[in-house]
Every structure is written in structure tokens, then in C-alpha cells.
Amino acid sequence: MPEDIFITYPAKVAFKTYQTRWQLGDIYISGNAKPTEDNPEGLGCYLVMTGRGCDDIFNILDSHNRTFGHMFHQCVRWFGTEFHFTRLDIAIDDRNEVPFFTPAQIQKKFEKEEFVSTSDFYHFDDSKYDTDDLARTAYLGSGKSAISYRFYDKDREVSAKYSKSLDEIGSWKRTEIQLRDEKAHAFAMLFEERPMELGELAFGLLAENLRFVVPNKSESNKSRWKTCRFWKRFLGNVEPLKLHIPKTQNSLLETQQWLTDGGVISAVKGFYFLEEHDALGELKSVGEMLDKARYSPPLSSKLTGHLQRIGREELIPHIQYDTKSGKGGVV
Known part of the structure; x- marks a missing residue:
């Protein structure tokens, strides 16, 4: 195993700009992500192991009577669901x-x-x-x-x-x-x-x-x-393995954060600004767009759950009335 750790600046991985990169042989860790619109807090790091890097990790684990399975288990213990x-x-x-x-x-x-x-x-x-x-x-x-x-x-x-x-x-x-x-x-x-x-x-x-x-x-x-x-x-005589991919269901709070961080609210604010200054031209007003808007079934379910949690069940029929029929996208 190489003994020196090299640090380089910056590193761009998977369209995310990291400020620091640590390298140990063929093992790379990129961290100190620069805050962006998609990643406003600049959190997270990125681990990459090449084939030789995997060999190095294997030798380290093997010297301690451990396997990659143990390594993955430690990831779960340390980070829970905050890694993938x-x-x-x-x-x-x-x-x-x-x-x-x-x-x-x-x-x-x-x-x-x-x-x-x-x-x-x-x-x-x-x-x-x-x-x-x-x-x-x-x-x-x-x-x-x-x-x-x-x-x-x-x-x-x-x-x-x-x-x-x-x-x-x-x-x-x-x-x-x-x-x-x-x-x-x-x-x-x-x-x-x-x-x-x-x-x-x-x-x-x-x-x-x-x-x-x-x-x-x-x-x-x-x-x-x-x-x-x-x-x-x-x-050989092996049973087919079907991977179970759990369906992710984000909360209403996460939807709100997505609206804010993803720039949707900024776009709505822009339409209000144009409307306030009589500069819409041929564009529709926010009110016209809202009149025609319908909730997707996933969003309707989140809104209903939220109203139940805060004790405002009387509003649920209004949600159901404005919900699309059939399948809708996750929002």
C-alpha cells in the first residue's frame, strides 16, 4: 500500500465541484463541495475506488479479518440512510x-x-x-x-x-x-x-x-x-436474484424544499413581478394558471396527511376535488 496521501484542488466529479481531493494510491475522496443552487449547503463527499483501489482496500480489510461486507456494514452504522x-x-x-x-x-x-x-x-x-x-x-x-x-x-x-x-x-x-x-x-x-x-x-x-x-x-x-x-x-444451478428497489416517498416538507431550492418559487415570483408591473404581454397570469392546476395523486396524498396531522380534516374534500384522476408524477 502507498503511504502518502496526496491532496489536490479542486476536483469535479459527477457535475459537482469539490474543493479538496484526497488520494491514497488508487483510492480517491473528494470533499468540501462548493455550495450551488442544487446543493445549497455544500454537503457530501465522493469516494472512488479503481480496480487497484479495490485491491488495496481488500488487502487492508483482509489484514484485519474483514471483508467488503463488513465495510458496507460500517457505512450503514456510521451514516444510516445518508449515503448511497x-x-x-x-x-x-x-x-x-x-x-x-x-x-x-x-x-x-x-x-x-x-x-x-x-x-x-x-x-x-x-x-x-x-x-x-x-x-x-x-x-x-x-x-x-x-x-x-x-x-x-x-x-x-x-x-x-x-x-x-x-x-x-x-x-x-x-x-x-x-x-x-x-x-x-x-x-x-x-x-x-x-x-x-x-x-x-x-x-x-x-x-x-x-x-x-x-x-x-x-x-x-x-x-x-x-x-x-x-x-x-x-x-450453474443458481436462483435468479431480483433486486428490491424501495420506492422513495418524499415528505411535504421535502417537496417545499424542492420548490425553493429548485427555483420553482423564484419562477412564480417572476410571473408575479411581471403581472404587478403590467408586463405579462401574451403570458398568462399566475391566477389563471392556478385555476387550471390540479394536484397529482402523490401530492394530494401528502397534503391530506399534512391536514390530518394538524387537525384540519375539513379541508380534505377541497384537496380531493382538485386532484387529477389517474396516475400522476411524484411531486
Whole structure:
């Protein structure tokens, strides 16, 4: 492990400007966020670990007989719900002499549309090194998808990077699952509960979200096609894992804060200003807009709950009268 901690100024991560960045090897922490309209108090920090950074953390944890599961558990103890994972990459390495499948096989399956997934966007990247061999990578899902996949020739990548022969490295095919936002956090919390079962969780996630299939001309519904042999062998006898993503229901107070911090109230104030100075032109007055406005069902529910808490139930029928029918957006 490197012993020095480097500090740099400033650092911009995920569209947020941080004033300080601490670096320990391949582990980075950005903090002291600059207050902005979206983040008025300038709170929060951002932790990034590259592949090597994860190796460093693993070695630190392992020296104390701890796992990443214990680390995630500490996050829950320290921060409760005040933290979340924005991205989590899970790698599955196939080091068998005869691999279960190759990226070239995956590419053919994609090109023939012989797969079932929530995403149908795929592309390929062939990196040619000093030898005649190609390191092939097949991608499924966009970079910003909640879940996406990469299949590539790790052996050829390592061969070129460290000037080693393929015979010296041996067969090495890698499958990577990239999770973002809610799915990343849900998987991390599941792993926190079951720290010794990462392999089972990863394969279960694959079984639930991706299948390579054998075409059946007599069946038009692709989801009913049989799973191809190499994918069955690769997954083994594993139960599909469905991630539970809890629905977030913000409070009426949070809605009020969103109106203020998000600039909505400022916009309304601007319309009032134009109306007060007879400068609306062809624009509608705030009163006209309010007359036509209807509460969304989620907002109606929050207003009703608020009125019940403060003992003003007599106003609830007015809320119900002005509520849209059907589903509305969360406000």
C-alpha cells in the first residue's frame, strides 16, 4: 500500500465541484463541495475506488479479518440512510483452460439477436495490440443504464499491458456487471447482509436479468426460447436474484424544499413581478394558471396527511376535488 496521501484542488466529479481531493494510491475522496443552487449547503463527499483501489482496500480489510461486507456494514452504522452507491462494478473471471464462452461467441449472439434482456443496445470494440491478436469486448446496455454488461478477453489485455505471452497468462475471460444508482445501492446492501456470498449473488443477478437463447422458429415470443447451453453451464444451478428497489416517498416538507431550492418559487415570483408591473404581454397570469392546476395523486396524498396531522380534516374534500384522476408524477 502507498503511504502518502496526496491532496489536490479542486476536483469535479459527477457535475459537482469539490474543493479538496484526497488520494491514497488508487483510492480517491473528494470533499468540501462548493455550495450551488442544487446543493445549497455544500454537503457530501465522493469516494472512488479503481480496480487497484479495490485491491488495496481488500488487502487492508483482509489484514484485519474483514471483508467488503463488513465495510458496507460500517457505512450503514456510521451514516444510516445518508449515503448511497452511485456505481458498482462486479467482475466474474473465467480462468478455465477451455472457457465457458468467449467474447466472440457473445458478439455473434448479439448480432443474431439471440438474447433476452431489459436492454437491446449493444456494441463492440476490438483493440489490436502489437501482435495479430485482437482483444475483443462486447457491451450490452449504455454506460448510463441501471445495469449493463461487458464481456472481454482479459488475457489479451494483460498480455499487451505487461508484455507477457498468452501461454504464460493462460486463458482468462471476464464478465463484468455494471450497476448504477438504485440498483448499485440495493446490491451493495444485499452484499452487506451476505458478505460471503458475492459469487452466488452475482450469478443470481445475471440469471434474473440476462439470457442467451437458442432460436425457435415455431415460437414468436423470444422470452420462451430455451437458454443456450454455454449460458446454462456458466450460471450453474443458481436462483435468479431480483433486486428490491424501495420506492422513495418524499415528505411535504421535502417537496417545499424542492420548490425553493429548485427555483420553482423564484419562477412564480417572476410571473408575479411581471403581472404587478403590467408586463405579462401574451403570458398568462399566475391566477389563471392556478385555476387550471390540479394536484397529482402523490401530492394530494401528502397534503391530506399534512391536514390530518394538524387537525384540519375539513379541508380534505377541497384537496380531493382538485386532484387529477389517474396516475400522476411524484411531486
